[in-house]
Amino acid sequence: MLEVRSLNVFYGTIHALHDISFHVQEGEIVTLIGANGAGKTSTLHCISGLVSLKSGDIHFTGKTLKGVSPNRIVESGLAQVPEGRRIFANLTVMENLEMGAYIRKDRNMIKQDYEMVFSRFPRLKERIRQVAGTLSGGEQQMLAIGRTLMSRPKLMLMDEPSMGLAPLLVKEIFEIIKEINRSGTTILLVEQNAHMALSIANRAYVLETGRIVLEGAARELAQNEQVKKAYLGG
Amino acid sequence: MGFVQEFLQQLVNGFSLGFIYALIALGYTMVYGIAKLINFAHGDILMVGAYGGFFVLIALLVTPGSFILSFVIAMLICALLGMFIERTCYKPLRSAPRINALITAIGVSFFLENVARVIKPIGPNPKEFPVFPQKFNLLELDFLGVHINQTQIIIFLVSVFLMFTLNYIVNNTKMGKAMRAVSFDRGAAYLMGINVNRVISFTFAIGSALAAAAGILFASAYPQVEPLMGFMPGIKAFVAAVLGGIGSIPGAMVGGLILGIAETLSKGFISSKLADAIVFGILIIILVVKPSGIFGQNVSEKV
Ligand SMILES: Nc1ncnc2c1ncn2[C@@H]1O[C@H](COP(=O)(O)OP(=O)(O)OP(=O)(O)O)[C@@H](O)[C@H]1O
Ligand SMILES: [Mg+2]
Numbered sequence: 200m201l202e203v204r205s206l207n208v209f210y211g212t213i214h215a216l217h218d219i220s221f222h223v224q225e226g227e228i229v230t231l232i233g234a235n236g237a238g239k240t241s242t243l244h245c246i247s248g249l250v251s252l253k254s255g256d257i258h259f260t261g262k263t264l265k266g267v268s269p270n271r272i273v274e275s276g277l278a279q280v281p282e283g284r285r286i287f288a289n290l291t292v293m294e295n296l297e298m299g300a301y302i303r304k305d306r307n308m309i310k311q312d313y314e315m316v317f318s319r320f321p322r323l324k325e326r327i328r329q330v331a332g333t334l335s336g337g338e339q340q341m342l343a344i345g346r347t348l349m350s351r352p353k354l355m356l357m358d359e360p361s362m363g364l365a366p367l368l369v370k371e372i373f374e375i376i377k378e379i380n381r382s383g384t385t386i387l388l389v390e391q392n393a394h395m396a397l398s399i400a401n402r403a404y405v406l407e408t409g410r411i412v413l414e415g416a417a418r419e420l421a422q423n424e425q426v427k428k429a430y431l432g433g
Numbered sequence: 434m435g436f437v438q439e440f441l442q443q444l445v446n447g448f449s450l451g452f453i454y455a456l457i458a459l460g461y462t463m464v465y466g467i468a469k470l471i472n473f474a475h476g477d478i479l480m481v482g483a484y485g486g487f488f489v490l491i492a493l494l495v496t497p498g499s500f501i502l503s504f505v506i507a508m509l510i511c512a513l514l515g516m517f518i519e520r521t522c523y524k525p526l527r528s529a530p531r532i533n534a535l536i537t538a539i540g541v542s543f544f545l546e547n548v549a550r551v552i553k554p555i556g557p558n559p560k561e562f563p564v565f566p567q568k569f570n571l572l573e574l575d576f577l578g579v580h581i582n583q584t585q586i587i588i589f590l591v592s593v594f595l596m597f598t599l600n601y602i603v604n605n606t607k608m609g610k611a612m613r614a615v616s617f618d619r620g621a622a623y624l625m626g627i628n629v630n631r632v633i634s635f636t637f638a639i640g641s642a643l644a645a646a647a648g649i650l651f652a653s654a655y656p657q658v659e660p661l662m663g664f665m666p667g668i669k670a671f672v673a674a675v676l677g678g679i680g681s682i683p684g685a686m687v688g689g690l691i692l693g694i695a696e697t698l699s700k701g702f703i704s705s706k707l708a709d710a711i712v713f714g715i716l717i718i719i720l721v722v723k724p725s726g727i728f729g730q731n732v733s734e735k736v
Contacts, residue, residue, distance in 0.1 A: 247623075247624055248623070249620060249623060249624070269623035269624065269626070269629075270623065270626045270627060270628045270629070272626075273624070273625065273626030274626060278624070278625075278626070279624045281620070281621060281624055285618055285620070285621035285624075286621075287613070287614045287617050287618060287621065287622075288617065289613055289616075289617045290610065290613055290614060290617070294610050294613075294614075297607070297610060298610060298611065298614050298622070298625045298627065299625055301607070301611065301625050301626050301627050302626035346625065347624075347625075350625070350626055
C-alpha cells in the first residue's frame with residue numbers, strides 16, 4: 200500500500216534521512232520506533248508532502264507522491280495525526296472535525312462519520328461546542344485522532360500519539376488505535392514508547408540518526424537484545 | 434454651539450472616519466493572520482477601488498442604483514487584483530525570509546501608485562468624486578443639534594453591512610473556518626487536506642474587496658480621488674490593525690474606530706497640525722502597555 204524507497208531528506212545542509220526504505224501493507228499496523236531526533240517526524244512529513252525529498256520515491260496505492268501537494272495526498276486517502284496533536288485551538292471541537300472532513304462533499308456520509316467519531320470518543324460529544332484549546336491533553340489527542348478519521352483515510356500516519364499522556368490514557372489510546380485498525384484502516388505508527396508500539400504492531404522498523412538499522416516482525420523485535428537495551432529499558 | 438454638541442458632532446465625524454479605517458484594517462489584519470504578510474500595497478488597492486467607483490459613477494451618473502453598482506464593480510475588480518498580486522508577487526516568496534515579501538509589497542505599492550499616475554484616464558492630478566445630486570439627498574439626521582449627513586449614514590450602513598457579512602463568512606462558512614484554521618496552524622491545515630493556496634487567495638480577495646468599498650466611501654467623503662490617496666488611510670489602518678492586535682478581526686474593527694475618533698477629536702479640539710502626532714502617541718502608549726494590541730494574544734510568534 201505504501202512503499203518508501205531510498206528516501207533522502209535534507210534541511211539545508213543537515214542530512215536528516217539517509218536512504219530510508221520500508222513498506223506498509225494493507226491492513227497492517229507498522230511501527231517506526233526511534234529516539235529523539237532519529238528522523239521519525241521527518242519521515243512522516245515527507246510522506247504527507249510537507250517536506251520535499253532530495254532523492255528516492257514514495258508510492259501510495261501504486262502512484263507516486265513525489266511532487267503531489269499535501270491536500271491531494273489527503274484526498275488520495277493518506278492522512279496524518281501530527282506530532283503534538285496540533286488541533287486548531289481557536290476552533291470548536293465540532294469545527295475541528297469539520298476541518299478533518301474538509302476534502303469531502305458527501306454530506307450524509309460525513310454526518311454518519313461524526314456519529315462514528317462520537318461513539319468512539321463520547322467525551323468529545325459532550326464538548327462539541329467547546330473551544331478546542333480548553334480541552335485536556337488526552338481529549339486533545341482524541342480530537343486529533345477523530346479529526347483525521349473524518350477524512351476517511353485508507354492509511355493513517357500517527358506521530359507519537361502517546362506523547363505527554365498519563366499511562367492509563369496511553370493504554371486507552373493504543374486500544375483505540377487497534378480498534379481503528381480492526382475496522383479497516385491501515386496504520387503507520389511512529390513512537391518513542393517502543394514497548395506499547397511493539398505490543399500492537401505487526402511489523403516494526405528501528406530508526407537511528409536517519410537510518411533504518413533493524414526491521415522485522417514486532418514480536419521478534421521486542422525480544423531482540425539490541426532493541427531491549429536501547430528502547431525497552433533493558 | 435455648546436461644547437457638548439460640538440463634542441457629539443466630532444464624535445459622529447470620528448465614527449464615520451473610524452468605520453473607513455476599520456474596513457481597511459480588516460484587510461491588513463486578515464492577510465497578516467493568514468499569510469503572515471504585511472501587505473503594504475493594501476492602501477493602493479483602496480485607490481484602485483475608488484477609481485473603479487469613480488468611472489462607474491461618471492459613466493452612469495450618480496443614482497442610488499449606480500452607486501450600489503459602483504461598489505459591486507469596484508469590489509470585484511479589487512478582489513481579482515488582490516488575488517493576482519498575491520499569486521504573482523507574494524506566493525513565489527512564501528518560503529523566502531519575510532523581509533523579502535515586505536520589500537516586494539512596498540514595490541507593488543509604488544508600482545500601483547505610479548501606474549495610476551501615468552495612465553491616461555487617471556493621471557497625476559486629483560479629480561472631483563461625483564456625489565449624489567440634490568434630489569437624491571434623502572438621508573439626513575438631526576438630533577440634539579448634531580448633524581449627520583447622507584455620506585456619513587451611507588458609511589455607517591455600508592460598513593456595518595460588510596462587517597456583518599464578513600463575520601458570517603469567517604464564523605459560519607467552510608472557507609471561513611478554513612481561514613481560521615490556516616491562520617492558527619498552516620502545517621496542520623495542510624495535513625487536513627485544506628487547500629491552503631486557495632484559502633490565502635480567498636483572503637486576499639476579501640481583504641481587497643473591503644478596501645475597494647472603503648475607497649469609494651473615503652472618496653465620497655472628501656469628495657475627490659487621486660493616485661496617492663491610499664497612502665495615508667493605508668498607514669493609519671495598518672496602525673489601527675496593530676492597535677487592535679494584528680490578526681484579530683474584532684481588533685481591526687475596534688482599532689479602526691479608536692483611530693478615527695482619536696484623529697477627529699484631536700483635530701477638532703487640540704490642533705489639526707498635531708492630530709497625527711497625537712494619534713501615533715496614543716498608539717505608542719497602548720503598545721507599551723499591551724504590546725500585542727487590544728485583542729492580540731500574547732503568544733510568541735511561531736516559525
Ligand atoms: N525544520 C527543520 N530544520 C532543520 N532541521 C530539522 C528540522 N526538522 C527536523 N530537523 C532535524 O532533523 C533531525 C530529525 O528530526 P525529526 O523531527 O524528524 O526527529 P524525530 O525522530 O521525530 O524526533 P522526536 O522524537 O524528538 O520527535 C533532527 O536532527 C532535527 O534536528
Ligand atoms: Mg518527532
